[in-house]
Amino acid sequence: MRSDLQIQQDVQDELQWDAILKAAEIGVSVKNGIVTLSGTVDSYSKKIAAEEAVKRVKDVRAVAVDLAVVFPGTIDHKSDSSLASVALDALKWTSFVPEERIHLQVDNGNITLEGxxxxxxxxxxxxxxxxxxQGVRSVIxxxxxxxGPSAHIIKDNIWKALTRDANIEAKNIIVETRDRTIVLKGKVRSWSERSDVERAVWSTPxxxxxxxxxxxSL
Structure with missing residues (x-):
């Protein structure tokens, strides 16, 4: 296992590598493989990008994102009503989204999606x-x-999806069902494999x- 100092340096390098981020504005601390990000970013998408950058780094065990979204003074912050209108248009023009099934609320730049x-x-x-x-502080x-199907059928379909995926070591994963909630236990080799497992599970009807x-697993 690499030291916290080595992980910190790799995280800083990965943040620097991401073109949309200003790495100098983001503080990085590491303790026992747990990375904490602090500071400010000027958009919610950058906050998400910073978290994803950390998860790409080897030996990171967990990520705590303590980044505040602060809009520059030069940006004309949208009112909640105008942001809601723009967000509804964005949903409408996204072909995979049945926007008529989605209820959207905006409160001080924080968007909540329900449906x-x-x-x-x-x-x-x-x-x-x-x-x-522009103007989004967070998305809930x-x-x-x-x-959909019964818990037994769902679990069987999940297991089949995991075992046929070349990027997943299915033998190291335990799948439990609690009604239609799926509990994943076991070990994966990287954050990317963990994401692959989650994607396979969520893709199951x-x-x-x-x-x-x-x-x-380190």
Whole structure:
């Protein structure tokens, strides 16, 4: 296992590598493989990008994002009503999103999405449609997935999806079902494999929630 100092340097280098981020504005501290980001960014999408950059670094066990979204004084911050209008248009023009099923609220630049959809990819597409809009401070995704098959069938389909994915060591993963909530346990080799597992689970029809207890094996 590499030292916290080595991980810190790699995280700083990865933040510097990402063209949309200003790495000098982001503080990085590491303790026992747990990375904490602090400072300010000028958009919510940059906050998400910083977190994703950290997860690409080897030996990172967990990430705590303590980044504040602060808009520069030169930006004409949108009112909640105008931001809501722009966000609704963004959902409308995203082909994968059934915007008529989504209820959107905006409070001080914080967007909340609610409603019921058929698939996880629709939920992700709705989130991605609004996260990059100017004036967004955060996005709270409360969109639900419509109930589907029985828990037994869901678990079987998940296991088949995991075992046929070349990027996943399925033998190291335990899948538990609690009604239509999926609990993932075991170990993965990297954050990217963990993301692959989550994506495979969420792509399974009928999954309503995922509780990810997977650990990144060092």
């Amino acid at each position: 019921e959809l058929e698939w996880q990819y629709q939920r992700d597409a709705a989130f991605n449609a609004v996260k990059n809009l 995704n409360k969109l639900r997935i419509k109930p 009928g999954v309503l929630a995922v509780q990810d207890e997977l650990t990144v």
